[in-house]
Amino acid sequence: MQPPTLGSVFALPRAAACLAVSLIPFLILLPQAQSQVLLERAVVVTGEWYPFTSESMDDRGILSGLVTEVLRGMGRLPDYQFLPFSVALESTRNGSAIGTFPWFETVDRKKEFVYSDPILDVEYVIYFNRETETEIADITFFDDLRPYRTRRVLGYAYGKLDCLIERRSPPDCSGPNTNEGRLASDFVAFEELARKEIDYVATSRIVGEAIVRRAFAFEDRRKFAILDGAEFSWPMSLHFLFSNDHPDADALKDAFDVSLQEIREAGRIAELRQLLATRTYSDLGIVVFDEPTAARRQWTGSDDFVLPAGTRAHVLAWGSSFLGDPGTTDTSGDGSTGTHVQLMNGPMRGESVWVADQSVRLD
DSSP: OOOOOOHHHOOOOHHHHHHHHHHHHHHHHHHHHHHHHSSSEEEEOOBBBTTOOTTTTHHHHHHHHHHHHHHHTTTTOOOEEEEEHHHHHHHHHHHHEEEEEOOOOOHHHHTTTOOOSOOOEEEEEEEEEOOOOGGGOOOOOOGGGSSOOOOOOTOOOGGGHHHHHOOOOOTTTSSSSOOOOEOOOOOOHHHHHHTSSSEEEEEEEEHHHHHHHHSOGGEEEEEEEEOSGGGEEEEEEEEEEETTTTTTTTHHHHHHHHHHHHHHHHTHHHHHHHHHHHHHHHHEEEESSSSOEEEEETTOOOOOOOOTTTTEEEEOOOOHHHTTOTTSSOSSSSSOOEEEEEEEEETTTOOOEOOOEOEEEEE
């Protein structure tokens, strides 16, 4: 018997050819259909961790927007529920939700949950109070933090700081936990730091900057500073978690990772990093004037004076050059627009003035 030729293959009976063609869409859609079944319950739980996750933000936070894209790539739109993070874990564990985020990796959690590939790395830093009587600002090595006071936020992990926070012995954190205190949120931690009840707070640089700006009066923000040195800054990877008890946990994890990789290859993760870098500065709203700069108490007035080089200020209202919406701020009559700032240093500290947009540089 002769093997079939190309001609004989293409000369399949019409019915068989039609059947083969009709199967193609089904085969193509099969993985997506399977994902739809696996993700029949699209409840996703998270907590307030502004600006990454927040019930008050568009897309439920910057990171939530990305996770929504990943889940859409799996064929489902999530229904976000915001709960305390410790409760979010329990909701995933008992099957009330398909998953939860954003979480750092810990030995104990890996016993109960399946971790996605890292979604994003965040920078963790040490915040301290400039007005404290301790010498924490002068320490050099990470272990120098040991005698200083801090408290863990309930449900949080801190990477290389975990052993030290719990007063346990590295590297496996064996021994009794002598630091039982738990706080409800990062905000409460910063309140205790402002009152000097603790000596430092470890958190994401971006989250800390947002808390300081949003939760504290302008005159109180200068209390907070970040420890210098590479020892006191470290990356932490954020993950999406599925319960080990979910019958399709491994399949869900695989589908999530595939969709995440497609989004990463499309450049969305890089875009998110850039957005976070920009958002950090624009939310904080701190600008600096590198050279003597003309300013006015009223942008349309004529009482010009000069700010010395090195003047720093907090932005009260961005000029239209930054907003991309001409006419949203006053103009001087020559077509230029002004940014309204409150001065942070110098002889006019605390006063509100207007400066030309082209004079403004982000600090």
